[in-house]
């Protein structure tokens with residue numbers, strides 16, 4: 150076991166930082182750019198120390214223009230670089246939508262492979278931090294709808310690093326959403342209790358060097374027989390806690406990659422359990438849960454014993470003071486589990 | 493109204509720009525002040541942008557009314573080079589005419605000409621190195637022609653035929669030619685602007701010597717990408733040339749809707765601290781000289797240049813457009829800066845390197861070259877004579893590797909077609 154990778158206890162920020170550091174060391178074509186990512190190391194400290202180590206022409210601050218950040222990143226790809234731009238909050242990715250949707254996502258297709266955009270767009274996302282309307286959103290459904298994009302959401306430090314390395318190495322554009330509520334510790338939805346730090350969680354043992362968690366592969370967090378719970382990001386931890394408290398034998402699947410989706414793992418699970426609960430923070434209508442629900446219905450129709458349940462954010466903008474009424478937390482998920490088991 | 497709310501003030505009024513001439517109007521460009529050729533100074537390539545503000549309101553012109561090259565911007569090109577540029581412009585025009593007709597004959601769905609604007613692409617392309625990366629809009633086909641890209645390859649794209657390297661995925665004229673350092677054209681206006689800046693930043697970060705150039709129409713300068721590109725170019729002193737083709741019209745909207753009533757497009761550069769030049773876009777030598785200046789400036793790490801090419805869109809916006817519905821038909825013929833091909837021809841004759849016979853012979857030659865290429869291209873098919881690409885190809889290149897859901901959709905399509913007996 151002498152060549153076992155040396156691990157270190159890391160929270161999600163440190164794991165992401167480590168992924169960037171490892172990849173920048175391996176590949177001189179990787180550049181990191183975004184608002185406040187350089188000298189300061191990012192508003193969440195995800196890029197701390199990278200500029201000092203790798204230099205100003207590889208890690209640099211940008212003007213505050215999201216369309217510009219992604220636009221220049223596409224141009225950098227044309228030169229042969231592999232940019233890892235950061236959008237400070239997922240809520241601020243919209244100005245860059247044209248460059249992401251019309252350019253990065255379609256470049257390979259429209260040029261029949263002459264030009265490609267191996268960009269990894271990192272962006273903190275999700276709620277639960279009293280971030281109000283513009284520091285809480287989960288816009289993954291906008292991106293999963295776009296042909297040519299991959300969308301990834303890690304839920305723990307080990308996966309965050311391994312998935313980010315895979316995303317950076319991937320030759321297609323990847324939207325990499327980092328649930329900021331769990332940057333420092335797994336959050337189970339009990340906002341009135343203190344949060345346990347990552348160090349108490351097995352996934353905080355992160356190899357210091359290079360390793361990959363493959364894109365397009367889900368993880369079975371908890372095997373079970375009675376119901377399949379599909380979650381990603383922070384919701385994985387909320388679901389795990391509810392399942393434990395309620396004593397239901399649920400199979401909890403952390404999707405990790407939304408596109409391409411690991412349909413095999415999902416279908417095998419639902420065919421076994423006959424029941425499915427889908428949970429995400431994003432608003433309900435046309436959210437990614439709708440796609441999941443449709444796919445489960447298409448692939449597992451004859452095995453379903455109850456209607457598929459969706460536990461999601463309400464179809465409203467993300468409120469500030471009413472955050473915990475909005476949040477798809479333990480109470481709402483618990484009720485959904487009861488409903489699906491009663492049918 | 494003002495009295496109703498008790499305030500004794502003059503009512504506000506909204507200014508909605510209106511072009512000078514509408515359909516049926518007689519066109520009179522007499523108050524159009526044509527600045528004399530040779531009158532604008534040529535700054536040093538390391539000039540401080542703040543000292544160049546005048547250039548944003550002037551008009552760099554080299555060719556005078558008699559076709560003589562005058563003043564400090566005369567690039568002093570060899571007759572051979574001038575003849576090559578003339579030929580590239582003539583070839584571009586002949587190509588446009590053919591493809592326009594092909595669309596009218598129902599051989600393809602769409603086409604866009606660059607008639608009257610040939611110099612803005614060909615003059616610039618000749619002043620750049622062949623491996624400088626260009627990020628064009630849809631109206632710089634002249635760059636491909638100046639880089640001697642095979643006409644047949646361009647036509648194959650226009651026809652979406654078997655030879656179309658883009659596999660019939662893109663509308664006609666949205667070329668992509670990596671072999672000519674020509675970026676894939678997008679239908680979304682101005683997106684190529686920050687992309688060009690990003691390429692230039694990457695080249696600089698790597699210590700390379702390649703520079704980048706982008707083109708957009710004056711209408712597109714109103715897009716946010718124009719602003720972000722100028723900001724990035726300025727902040728990082730990117731080795732990039734940002735060309736604005738002010739051809740006076742954006743489909744039916746005259747340049748006033750992009751801000752031309754208040755200022756010039758070159759003047760946008762001033763606020764960003766970028767060197768700005770405004771040139772006579774129908775003067776191939778002025779376009780060449782301005783591009784050469786900007787390229788030298790970029791290559792020596794003095795930063796970006798914004799060039800406004802003042803020209804005129806002589807024909808309709810596209811085959812889907814009828815300009816007689818919104819502008820006077822006389823504008824084109826009375827345009828005071830003339831025609832770029834006619835002006836370069838006049839210059840070549842003035843220096844004794846050309847004559848009417850040679851010009852007529854060249855016109856015949858380029859027409860024949862285009863005709864021959866068209867014949868070859870049409871052997872590979874035209875748009876409307878059936879699908880030319882294998883069905884599977886539709887699902888390829890969305891990603892590097894086809895994911896399961898696309899494989900499933902491909903299988904579904906195949907099964908459905910089979911079941912339907914096609």
Ligand SMILES: Cc1ncc(C[n+]2csc(CCOP(=O)(O)OP(=O)(O)O)c2C)c(N)n1
Nearest residue numbers: 631679680681709710711712739741742743
């Ligand atoms: C983002 C976007 N908005 C609108 C259009 C539709 N459109 C295509 S060309 C055009 C006019 C562009 O005019 P200009 O930039 O002046 O270029 P020109 O056609 O004169 O070369 C418009 C509005 C588009 N293609 N992309």
